[in-house]
Amino acid sequence: MKRLGLAHLWVLGLVWMGLSVQAQTLPREVRERIVASTVLITFPIDAQTDSIGSGTLISPSGYILTNYHVIGDTDSRSIAPKIYVGTIRFVDQPPEIKYLAKVVAADPNLDLALIRIVSTADGKPVGNLNLPAMPIGDSNSLVVGDPIYVFGFQGTGGMTLSFSRGAVGGFTGEDKESGGKQWIKHDAQTGPGNSGGGVYNQEGELIGIHSAGVSGQNNSRTGFMRPVALAWGLVGPNVPNLVRSGTPQQAVPSPTASLPTAWPPRVGEGQVWQVQVQGGQWSGTWTVTLSSRDSDGDPVGSAVSGNKTLNALMWQKDNILRLNLGDDKYPYARCRFDPQNYAGSMQGKLYVFKDANSDSQEIGTCVASPKTAPVANAAAWPPKLAVGQKWQISLQGNNLNESGTLTLLQADSNGDIEGDLVFKNYKLLSFFFISDKGNALLDMTEPEGADSGVSWLRCRFEPQSSTTALTGKLQFFNTDKDGNISNLKDIGTCKATLGR
Numbered sequence: 427m428k429r430l431g432l433a434h435l436w437v438l439g440l441v442w443m444g445l446s447v448q449a450q451t452l453p454r455e456v457r458e459r460i461v462a463s464t465v466l467i468t469f470p471i472d473a474q475t476d477s478i479g480s481g482t483l484i485s486p487s488g489y490i491l492t493n494y495h496v497i498g499d500t501d502s503r504s505i506a507p508k509i510y511v512g513t514i515r516f517v518d519q520p521p522e523i524k525y526l527a528k529v530v531a532a533d534p535n536l537d538l539a540l541i542r543i544v545s546t547a548d549g550k551p552v553g554n555l556n557l558p559a560m561p562i563g564d565s566n567s568l569v570v571g572d573p574i575y576v577f578g579f580q581g582t583g584g585m586t587l588s589f590s591r592g593a594v595g596g597f598t599g600e601d602k603e604s605g606g607k608q609w610i611k612h613d614a615q616t617g618p619g620n621s622g623g624g625v626y627n628q629e630g631e632l633i634g635i636h637s638a639g640v641s642g643q644n645n646s647r648t649g650f651m652r653p654v655a656l657a658w659g660l661v662g663p664n665v666p667n668l669v670r671s672g673t674p675q676q677a678v679p680s681p682t683a684s685l686p687t688a689w690p691p692r693v694g695e696g697q698v699w700q701v702q703v704q705g706g707q708w709s710g711t712w713t714v715t716l717s718s719r720d721s722d723g724d725p726v727g728s729a730v731s732g733n734k735t736l737n738a739l740m741w742q743k744d745n746i747l748r749l750n751l752g753d754d755k756y757p758y759a760r761c762r763f764d765p766q767n768y769a770g771s772m773q774g775k776l777y778v779f780k781d782a783n784s785d786s787q788e789i790g791t792c793v794a795s796p797k798t799a800p801v802a803n804a805a806a807w808p809p810k811l812a813v814g815q816k817w818q819i820s821l822q823g824n825n826l827n828e829s830g831t832l833t834l835l836q837a838d839s840n841g842d843i844e845g846d847l848v849f850k851n852y853k854l855l856s857f858f859f860i861s862d863k864g865n866a867l868l869d870m871t872e873p874e875g876a877d878s879g880v881s882w883l884r885c886r887f888e889p890q891s892s893t894t895a896l897t898g899k900l901q902f903f904n905t906d907k908d909g910n911i912s913n914l915k916d917i918g919t920c921k922a923t924l925g926r
Contacts, residue, residue, distance in 0.1 A: 452575055456630035461587060462558040464577045466512035466521040467496050467541075467622060477506070478585070480578035480623030481541070482632055483559040488543030488552070489665045490527065491657055492622030493637050497541060500534040511543055513557075520585040523547050531660040535710040535732075536702070537637055538652060539622075540660040560624065562661070563631025565653035566770060566795065568594050568610065576614040576636055576649075578623025590615040595648065600711060600732060602640075602650065607700070607797065608711055610634055612649045625651045655771060656711060659702035659793040662773045689765045690747045691772065691796070692864075692889045693725050693740045698797040701729070701749065701761065705776040705790015708751055708759045713797070714738045721914055723863065723886070742863060747772070749794065756781045761792035771795035808860045809893040809924070811843050816925035817858075819847055819868070821883070823900050823918020832856055832868070832922075854883070864889055866896065868922065880904065885920035894924040 452460075463483040467490070468476050479496030483489070490511065498505035509528070512521030525543040532539040545551055572594045580588035592614030599606030612625070616639055625634035634651035641647050699714040710732065716725035724741035729751050736758075739750040745765050752758030756779060763774035776790035817832040830849035837843050842859035847870055854870040861867050868885040882905065887898035900918035903911050 452626070452628070452630055457589070459558060460560060460575075460577050460624065460626060460630065461514055461517060463560045464514065464579075464587060464624060465490060466523075466579050466585070467492055467527075468510050468512065468523070469497065469506035469508055478579065478581065478619050479621045480619060480636075481511070482624035482635075483557050484562060484632065484661065485665050486556050486559050487666075488525075488527075488555045488557055489530065489559075489661075490541045490543070491624075491632070491635060491654075491661065492539050492541065493635060494532050494534045494537045494539045496622035497529060497532070497539050498534075500537055503534045505529050505532065509541060510547060511541075514587060517587055521579070521587075525552065530664050531704065533660060533702075533704055533709060536652060536656055538635065538657050538660060540657070540664060560626075560630070560632050562654055563627050563629065563633040564770070565610070565633040565655045566607075568627070568633060568653070570594055570596055573628055574612055574614060574634070575626045576612075576616060576620060576623065577626070578616070578620035578636065580615075580617035581619035582617050585619070588617070588620070592649070598650075606713065607653060608656065609637075609650045610653050612651060613647075614649055615647075616649050655700075655795060656702055658771055658773065659704045659791050662793060663791050689768050690742050690745060690763075691768050693742065693747070694888055695719060695725055697725070699740075699749075699794050700797050701792060701794040703731075703751070703759070703761070703776055703790065703792050706759070706778060708776065708778075709790070710734075712736075712751065714740070714749065714794075716740060721911070723861075723865070723914075747774075749792070759789075760786065761794065763792070763794065807889045807893055808864060808866055809887075809896065811858050811860070811866075813837060813843060818921075818923045818925060819885070820921040821885070821900055821918065822920075826900075826918060831925075832858070834858060866898075868920070885922060887920070887922065896920075896922040898922075 465481045467479045467481045470476050481490040481492035484491050494500050497509050510523050511525040511527050512523045514521050524547055526545045526547055527541040528544045530540045530542050574592055576590045579585055592612045595611035595613050597607045598609045600608040602609055616636055620636045623636050624632050625636055627633045633654050636651045638650040639647055695716055697716045701712040701714055703709055712729045712731045714729045715727045717727040720726050727738050729736045729738040736751050737753045741748055747763040749761040758779055760777045761774050763772045772794050774792045775788055776792050777786040778789050779786050813834050815834045819830050819832050821828045828849050830847050832845050832847040834843045834845040842857045845856045847854040847856045855873045857869045859867055866887040870883040882903050884901040885898050886901055887896040898920045899916050900920045902917050903914040905911055
């Protein structure tokens with residue numbers, strides 16, 4: 427084998443280092459687009475002092491994403507009467523104050539705001555704008571160590587634009603101490619003027635809004651950015667033409683137009699959802715944990731936002747997904763998600779139920795995304811049940827380990843398929859059907875108990891990738907003479923495999 431000398435190794439090392447550095451640098455044309463899309467935001471605090479911050483154009487028609495504290499005061503929840511916007515003409519000069527903007531939507535709890543250019547700085551109408559704008563990326567895909575790039579008016583060395591680079595340092599909850607992904611930590615150099623400015627991934631997509639910095643020991647400093655996913659509650663309902671990744675002048679009909687996925691997403695126990703709510707007393711970021719099921723089989727749990735905790739109920743009916751925040755005590759809120767192209771987050775409307783005698787009222791918006799992935803949709807689901815099929819059934823639980831063969835014999839007037847489930851020493855009358863919630867249910871009882879229905883076993887198969895090899899929960903319940911279910915509880919597991 428030919429050996430490389432030290433000189434060759436040194437040269438190869440330089441080449442590798444050069445490629446590594448190149449991979450960590452945004453292409454020049456991307457940097458130029460970001461520079462053109464980065465704006466200065468300012469408003470007068472008093473006769474001698476102006477507030478200074480940054481923002482990013484996300485639409486050619488003049489929509490800008492920034493921090494709430496850049497356009498107002500988060501403590502008093504007040505917004506500046508006049509918000510000025512400066513754009514860059516020359517990178518070695520401070521931005522030129524050219525426009526006035528108005529607030530379109532804002533959330534002081536998240537410290538995020540969406541503003542729109544409405545006139546020139548002296549109050550003249552701007553007409554139809556065609557400004558440079560940056561595409562919004564997927565902040566949910568970030569992992570620790572990913573490179574990031576920060577643009578803004580840092581304030582150090584004058585008010586010209588500053589660029590810095592760093593990496594994703596980690597994730598943290600709303601209080602910056604607990605677990606969660608409400609904040610993304612990074613180590614890029616920033617200053618007070620970076621607030622509201624854009625943070626980008628290697629594709630040049632906006633994935634965060636720099637919002638704060640905390641000094642540590644030995645002159646260390648940790649930056650905090652809001653993931654752009656948390657801004658969808660402001661952006662989605664209000665910005666008509668977002669740019670698609672890689673083509674900043676190309677308009678698309680809505681932020682859900684990319685990466686379409688089958689609707690609706692499946693919900694179930696063990697899932698955790700992050701829900702951004704804008705409207706009334708429910709405004710804020712809620713962590714919804716689905717921990718069990720109610721008597722109807724719908725996922726229930728808790729919704730937590732800061733020091734507030736509410737009951738949560740999530741269910742699907744008529745192809746519409748709903749999330750209740752609160753219980754039957756009034757008032758309570760409901761997020762309604764109508765059918766849409768689901769691409770990891772879904773957008774909906776917020777309704778409030780004030781009392782038992784009033785209709786619901788639309789008061790805001792909701793954006794929900796899973797923190798733990800829902801069960802994947804399967805195009806073939808539900809399984810196609812038919813007379814004549816044979817299924818191998820396995821039941822396991824406390825003091826129960828049975829395997830048998832289910833033969834589907836006939837369909838009843840409801841379309842449910844009746845059959846016999848034969849084990850080694852006994853037989854159960856069975857009904858295999860698809861519920862209106864999309865689950866496959868196999869109900870079993872002793873033949874002489876079918877009419878009175880004293881006690882039943884049920885295999886509950888939620889939507890899954892396979893329709894011929896099913897895995898689910900084994901449940902027990904009672905029914906009265908009218909068929910009403912009571913005492914439903916989980917007692918084990920089920921498997922059902924379609925025979926060949």
